[in-house]
Amino acid sequence: MARAQFQKGQKVWVECVGAWAHIEKVCPVWAAGFEEPVRVTYDVGLGRDFLAHELLLPTDDPAVSDMGDWRLLRARNKWQPLEDCAHHPQPGSYPVVVTDTADWGGWRVPGAEYDRDPARIEMQARVIAIAPRLMTLAAQMIDFVSDHPDDAPAELLELAKRARATLREATDVLAPAPESLPRPADAA
Template sequence: MAKAVFHKNQRVYVKSVGTWALIEKVKPQWVKDVEEPVKIYYDCGLGRDFLAHELAAEQPAEADTGQWRLMRLKNKWQSVEECAHHPVPGTYPVVVTDTRDWGGWRVPGAEYDRDPARIEAQARMIAHAPRLVALAEQLARAVAEDPDAGEEMLALARRAGELVRAVRNLPAADAATSNAEATRLAE
């Protein structure tokens, strides 16, 4: 017996065609005197029906931002001699936020050439930002769970919580609730 793997209006990758499509209809194939369908076909509007093994579901976007890394690309516009004053001559930093080595943060060559040390520091800061946010979250959580935390630790945890909220861009109502909770913990 067959069970539906996909549902109507779901976005799927059609392997045999090599394109993305929406499932327009789910078509079960019934046999007389059988309670469940024998096969399930999917109409994607591409001229024929497909079976589940010919389709692939869209993967949800990764919430894990900890995979950011610093990569160096070759400077195409200047020779190594022209950029000898750079920290790593002939290259520039790129912060890659995708697993496929693209997407992320880049800086124009002219801006990098103006102040390479500043751009290098910014690249390192951006590449390590997800881990710093996770550390701030852990600090705030650990202090909130510790009834014997001193005033200094509570102040640090409060600042860490504010930074995390700023990064996560929580609405003001949620921030007010979190501030009230932090004040309650400090008492």
């Protein structure tokens, strides 16, 4: 028998989509002869119903949740001859940002884009790799300032507000799709 693990209106992380959403509807599946549902799915407004194992609860602050250990790897550039990439910071390779769960996938750029400005791409890779730690640091600063608002200098209060707005950009739930699209006559 299945029991609902989430409730309507609850904020969840949809793992396979990689986005925050709200439970719009709990959908139990009943079968004759059973007193409880045999399966429970959840409608989060993303086009299909999800099972409980596809959804995760946020911690008190999603920015503080463990995002894993992101790290920078170097992948061999097998499509470009070494003499064509001698001007790269590390000739013959390019950066790949991966999580601690796998050494494949992750963030990477096309070779032509890397070749155009390798120093910029190397910088972007390092920023992406440290982003979870920066988010945790910002959330800790916000918590400290909110625990001691009277003792914090005005500059620190302003920094905490900016940090909260920046974290919100990364952790906010996707807006639900509109019920209907406006007609061109209505848009004018």
